[in-house]
Amino acid sequence: MTNHWNDIANADVIMAIGSNPAENHPAAFGHITDAKERGAQLISVDPRFTRTSAKADIYSPLRSGTDIAFIDGMIKYVLDDIDHNPGNYNMSYIKEYTNAAYLINPGYKGPADLDGLFSGYAGGLNETDGNKRKYDKSSWQFQLDEKGIPKRDMTLQDPNCVFQIMKRHFARYTPEKVNEITGAPVDTFLQICQTYATSGQVGKAGTILYAMGTTQHTYGAQNIRSYCILQLLLGNIGIAGGGINAMRGESNVQGSTDHCLLFHILPGYLKVPDDTDDTLDKYLERVTPKSNDPKSANWWQHTPKYMVSLLKAWYGNAATRDNQFGFHYLPKIETGKNYSHISLFEAMYSGVIKGMMCWGQNPAVGGPNANLERLALGELDWLVVTDIWHTETANFWQRPGVNKADIKTEVFLLPALNSFEKEGSVTNSGRWSQWRYAAAAGPGVAMGDLWMLDWLARKLMEMYANEGGPNAEAITQLNWNYGHEHPDVHAVAKEINGYDLTTGKLLPSFTKLMDDGTTSSGNWLYCASYTEDGNMAARRDPTPGPFNIGLYPNWSWCWPVNRRIIYNRASVDLNGEPWDKNHPVIWWQGDKWVGDVPDGGWPPMAVDPENTKYPFIMKPEGHARFFGPGMAEGPLPEHYEPWESPIKNPMSPQQSNPAFKIWRPDEQGTPDKYPIVCSTYRLCEHWQGGQMTRNMPWLIEMQPEPFVEMSEELAAKIGIVNGEKVIVESTRGQVYLTAVITKRFKPFQMNGTTVHQVGIPWHWGFTGLSTGDSANKLTPHVGDANTMIPEYKAFLVNIRKV
C-alpha cells in the first residue's frame, strides 16, 4: 500500500476492484465501514455481487479480465471532464508532479495506429513465436534536452507530450465500448465515473483497494498501471485517504516480499545479479539509475550503499573492498530468464530441478494447473515440506488415482510452529512491521522456521568446510551467528536493521549507510526498525499522531523510516501547503516540515527552487509516470483478452497480451468447447490452500465443501437445480462440485453478446477433515508478461450435469 489500513477511513470515495475485502479482509473492512459512516461512498466492481458489494453504495459487474477497459473508460471520462471542467481537478498536481508534460520520442505509435500493438514489436499480430513476443522500447522513451533532462511542455499542448498521447490513447474507451468489453451497464458505469471523479477535486480523496483479482492476469501489472493513471489524474497519490492500496492476502506477504521472497530481487528490492555482472562495479553500473536533473532526488542512486551494506551483513569480515565485498559469492541468474512459480514447476516437470524445499505453502492445491504440478512433484528426487499439517503437497504421492509405488520421490515433512507459536515481526499491507510474541508453545517436536534454517545453514557450513563443493566459500564464509541451540530472533532483526561496523552500534537510519564497507544492513528499507533506542516494531502507543489523521507514528514501525504515507510530498502545493487542510499529511511551517515523515526533507518547490526536489523520489526523473516506458507490453494500459477468452477482442485484432510467455499452447481452451468464463477466489471461512482451516470443525461446518457459483440463467440452460452436483472441466482437468445457484451472478450483456461466468473457491484438496476437488486443476500455466503471476482469475470451462 502507498497508504495504510487505518488511513482508508480518511477517504471520500473507495473503489474495491479486483478485491473483495468484506470476504477476504474481514477485520480490515472495519476501516471501510468507518469511512462509510463518515459519509464516504463505497464502489464495488466485481464479476459477481460479493459480500463487499452487499455493503457498497454502487455495484457494477465486469467480466473477469476486463479491468483495463473499465478503468481506461474512467480515465477517458476524467480526461474529457478536465476539458470541460478543469476547475474540478488539480491541474497543478498533474502538471508539476507527474510526467503529463513530458515529450515522448516522436517515433512512438500506440494501439490506435497499430491494430492494438505499440511501436517496436518484434513480431506480427497474434505472434506465436516466443522469441518475437517482445518489444524494442526505444521509441517509448522520453525526449531529453542537451543536459540529458526530460523535455517538458508545461502547456500540455505538444502532440508528443504524454497528456496529448493519453487523450488519443484513451479516447477509444467510450462507455459503449466499455460495455461491449466488460458487460458493465452503461448507466452504472457512468454513475461510477461521476462518483469516483469527485475525488479529483482539491481537498477530496479517493482510494483504490485491489487484490489478486487485479494481479492474477496475463496483464495484471497493467491493470495496476491503469489504477495508477486514474489516481494520478485525480491527484489521489500521496494524500490522506488516497493511494493505490494492495490488500495482501496473508498477514506477512508484505514482509516476505520486502525480504526478497521473489527471484528477481534481493532484500529491499535491490535487483538480483545476472550472469553479465562479472564484478560488483559492473552490477552497480547496470542497476543504479542516473539522473542529470539536479531537482530529481533519484533515490535509487544510493543503490551502491545498500548493496555493499547487504554484502557486509551477509559476509561480515569476509567481505572486503579487495574481494568486492563478496559479490562473487552470490549466485547469478541467467540473463532474461524467469525463475518464478510456473517456471520452477515446468523445470521440475522436465527434470531440471531435482529437489525442493517447500516452506509454508501448498502448491498441490494453490498452484495453477494443479494436476500438472502434482505430476511435477513426482519427478523430484526429494521433497522437504515444512508445514503445520499434512498438506496435499506433502501427501501428493497418496493422492487419489495414483499408485504410490510409481512415485520415487523421497518426501520429508518437518513439523513447524504456526505464526502464533513464535516470536518475530509481521509486516502488514500498510508496511507496518509489528513485533509479535509467542502466544502458545507448539505441539510435540514442532520447531520454528528460523530454528530449522539456522540448523540447516550451520550443517551446510560444516559440510562445505569439511567436504568442499562448488562455490563453497559462498556458504563457509557466511556471517552466521545467531546463537547456539536456539537462534535469537532479535539478533536477526538487528542484523536486518544494520550496524555501524566501526562503533558496533545499531544504525538509526538508512541515510547513514555507506558503500565503503563501514556499515552493514540486511535490508536497507528496514534500517531504523531496530535501533539503539530499541525495537521500534514493538512500540504500542495508540496516539493518532500529527493532524489527527490516524498515522499512529509510535505504534509499531513502518518502512521507509516510519513514513506512513509514501509520496506524501505530493499532498502539498508548491508552497508546502496541504491540498486538504482538513486532512494534512505534511505541512511546511516556518522552515520545516510538520506531520508525517516527509518523502525527503527538502524545502517545497516554490519556497526554495534551488534546493528543492520533485516529490516522486523513487523515479529517476522525479515525476510520477502516466507514461511507463519500462513495461513489457506497452507504456499505457491497453485492453487485451485473457489467454482463454469467450470472445474476439472488441478493441483490436490483437487478441491477447502480445508479450507474455505461452508455456503450453496445446492446453488453450476455446469457446466452442469451453464457452463459460471461470474465476477462482477465496472464502471468509477458509484460508489459502486450506491447510489450517480445513482442519477446523467450526469453519468446515460453515463452508463444508467446494462449490461452483452460477447464475439462475446458466443453471436453467444446463438444466440443474440448486445444490445439485456438476462437473466443471477445462482442457487441464475436471472437478466435481456442488452448484450454488444465485441471483448474485448474472450473465454479462455485452452489446448484444451474452457471456456466462462462474466462480469456484480454491481452498480444497484431498487431505484434512474437509476434502474436495481443487479448483486449480482447471487453471492454466500462463502468467503476467512482467511478473509471471499465474492467470488464476479468467479462463474457460464447460459445465455438465453429473
Place this chain on the structure above:
Amino acid sequence: MAEKAILYDATRCTACRGCQAACKQWNENDEFIPTVENGVQSVNRGSYENPPDLSPTTWLKMEFREVTPDGKVRWLFNRRSCMHCTDAGCVKVCPSGALYHHELGFVAYDKDICTGCGYCEDACPFDVPRYERNFVSGIAKMDKCTFCTTPGLDRIAGGWEPACVKTCPPDALQYGDRDQLVAEGKKRVEALIAKGWTNANLYGEKELGGLHVMYVLDDHPAVYGLPVDPQISAATIAWQDVIQPIGWVVGGLTILGLGFNYLVARANINREKEKKDAARS
C-alpha cells in the same frame, strides 16, 4: 441494575460468521459437528448458509438472503438467535423455572432443571428453542442462547461481553446498557434515513416489551425475515395467566385433599389403634 442488551447493526455486518464460530467455541457446542472421522461430513446445500437451522448445538447462525427490490440484487445478512424478550413466551410456559429472566433482563437458562417438556418451542414467536431427546438415556433437554451465562461458562458474571460480541470484526455487534444501545440504535437509524434508507428502523426497542437483542435495519423487518409486531400466542398467555394458576389451584387442592385424606386416614388408624390398645389392656 441497568438492563443489558446486544445491538446488532445489519448494515455493518459482513456475515463473516466470526460470531457463529465463537458461539460454538465458547459454549463448547462443537463436539457434535459432523466430521469425516465420525462418518458424516457436513454438506453444502446450495448456499453460503450452514448449518441449515438452529439446533441444540447451534444457538446462533447467520442467515443470507438474496432479494431483488427494483430488479437490483441485494444480499442481506441477519443474525438468528434468541432475542431475549421482556415478555418472553418461553419463560411464561416453562413449568420448571429452567428459563428465567436474568437480573440484567435477558432470558437465562438452567439446563439442569429443564424437564424437556418442549413447551418453550411452541411458545417462542421467533422459533428459537431447539429440543433434543437422548435416545440412550431417554432424557430430553432444550437448548438456546443463554447470553453467555451458562454456569461455568458465564462471561457476563465475569464482566465480559458475550462471545459473539467479543469476536465481531466489523463491530456490527455491541454489548452494553440497554438504554444507551437504544439511543445508539436510534442515532444510526436516523443516519440511515438521512442517507435515503427511508424504511430504516430499530427493531426490538418496543417489541414484546423490549428485546435484549436489537437490530439496526436499513429496510422493513419482514425483508430481513423478522416477524413484524411479534406476539405471544393467546394460548401461551392463557398458559401462564389462566391454565398454570388453575393448575396450581388444582394441584394445590389435590395436595390439600391428599393431606386431608392423610389426616382422616391417620385419625382412623389412630382410632383403630386406640381401640386395639384398649382391648389389649
